[in-house]
Amino acid sequence: MHRPAQRAGRAPRFTRILVSAAAVPVMLVAAGCSSDSGSGDDAKKSGGASPDAKASASASANAVQPAAYAKLPEPCAVLSKKTLGELVPKGVKSGKEGKSDDVSARGNCYWNSLDNNGVKGSQFRWLNVALLRFDSDSRGEGDQQAHSYFEKQVKGAQSATGAKNTKTEPVSGTGDEATAVSYDLKKKEGSFKQQTIVARVENVVVTLDYNGAGLAGEKSPSAADLLKDAKKAAKEAVAAVTAANKDGGADAGASPSGSASKPASKSASPSKSSSKSAKPSASAAKKS
Template sequence: MSEGTMQRAADRDQHDRRDQRERRARGLRRALVSAAAVPVMLVAAGCSSSDSGSEDKAADSGTKTSASPSDSPSPTVQAAVYKSLPEPCKVLSKKSLEDLVPQAKSGKKGSSDDASTRASCSWSSLDNNGVKGSQFRWLNVSLLRFESDVTRGSGDKLAQDYYETQLGDAKSVSGAKNIKSEPVAGVGDEATAVRYDLKKKEGSFKQETVVARVENVVVTLDYNGAGLAGEKTPSADTLNKLAQKAVKEVVAAVAKENDGGAAGTPSGTPSKSASQSPSKQASSSPSKSASNKS
C-alpha cells in the first residue's frame, strides 16, 4: 500500500472517529437534557399530587363537617306545678282546730331551712277532767314540696315516690296493733288513711295517719288521741273522720297558696330540704306529748 493510500485510510479512520465522538457527544447532551427534565416533571407531578391530596382532604373534611350531627339538645323535665307552701300553722280553720284539738292554744311551727319546700306545725290538747281523767289529743301537719330536676325526675314523680314511702312508714310503726288502711276519695291526686292502736305507758292511743299527694306536694297528717287517768279511749272512727276532713282542708290550702296551681319552671338543683324526709313524729310523739301533759 502506497503512502498516499495509507494517508487517506488514516484520514478516513480519524474522520470516522470524530463523527463517532460527535454522535456520542450529541447523545450525551440529549441524555443530560432528558435527565434534567425528569426532576422538573417529578416536581410538577408531586405538586399536582399534593394539591390533589389537599383538595381531597378538604373535600372529605367538608363532607364530614356537613354530615356531623348538631349538638344534642339539653335534657328537659316537666315543670313542677306548685312553687310554694302555705303557712303550716294556718292551713286549718279555727273551727277545725276546735274539733281536732279543743284545748290547744296555738300551733308550734316546725323548724325548716327552706319554708318553700318543707313546713310543719303541731298542736297538743289536754282536756283535764280532774278525778275523772283527761282526754289527750295531738295533731301534726307536715308538708313537703318537690322541685323538678333533670337528674332526679319531675316533681310529681318525686312526690309520688315519697308518698309511697310515707305510707310504708305509717304501716310499719313498731308496736302498732290492728293496722288498717283505706283510700280517701276526693283528696288531691291520691290519699290513704292508716289507723292503728298503740299501747304506751300513759294509756292506749288511737293513731290516725293520712298521707295525701297533690301534684308535687305531699301532705302527712298525724292525729292521735287517748283517754288518760281513767278516761275512756276515744273512738277510732271519730278520729278517722276528723283526720280525713282535716287533710282535705290542708290540700285545699296548698292549692290556694299557689293560685290553684300555676305552673312553675323546673329547677336544676333540688332544694336541700325537699331531698330530706321529715322526722317520723307519728310513732314517737303520742308518748312524748302525753307524758309532758299528764
C-alpha cells in the first residue's frame, strides 16, 4: 500500500501518544472482523450452506426428467402391408386416420375388412391402433404418467360393457410393459371375438383393438388366432414408436406443454373403443 509522505519535522510527544492510542481500537475492530470472517469460512467448510445454495439444491431435486420420446409415427404407417394383409386381408388399403389437434401427442388409425362369401356368410375384421404420448411437466415425468394411463386402459378393457369370458394376460417383448385383454361380445350381427393389447414404451401408450366375427351364418373366428395376430401387430406398432424417436427424444422438441391431460380426457376409454369396435359390424352386416 502506498503510504502518505510524512510531514517535515517531528510531532509533539503528546500528539504521538494520542495517535497511538486511537490506533488501538482500530486494530481491535480489524482483528474482530478477521476473526468473524474466519469463523464463516469454517462454517462453510463444516457443511453449512447458504439459502441460495439450499434453494438451488431443492429445485434440482424437484425437477422432472425430460420425456424420452418427443414425437409419434404416422398412425396409419405403424403396421406393414404384410401384417395388415394378415389381420385385415380385404381391407389393407382401408386405413383411415382419426382427427388430432396435436399429431405429436395423439393419433389413431383404423381398418376394416369384409370377406363376403355370399350365402356362405362373411368374415368381418376390424382393427384400430391408438397412440398417446405424455410430456414431463408439473404433474410428473412422462413415463410415470404413461404408466398410470396404461393401467387405466387395461382396467377399462377388463370392464367393457357386455363382455363375457374375459381373460387377461401379460405380453412379453412388447415395450416396457404390455397386457392383453380378450373377451366375447354378442351383437345382433354375430358373436365378436375382441382382443385388446395395451402397451407402454417410455412415455407413449399404444392401444390396439382387434376383433373378428362370422356374419350371416359363417362360423366365428378362432380367438387364439386373433390374439396371436394382435400381439404381433402391437409389437410392430411399439417398434414404430421407438424408430420414430431413434434420432433423439427430448432433444427433438419435447416440452412440458401439458399435452398429456388433453389426450387422456379426449381419448376414448377402452370400453368406449370396444363399443366402437362393434359399430363397423352393423355396416358390414348391411353390405353382406
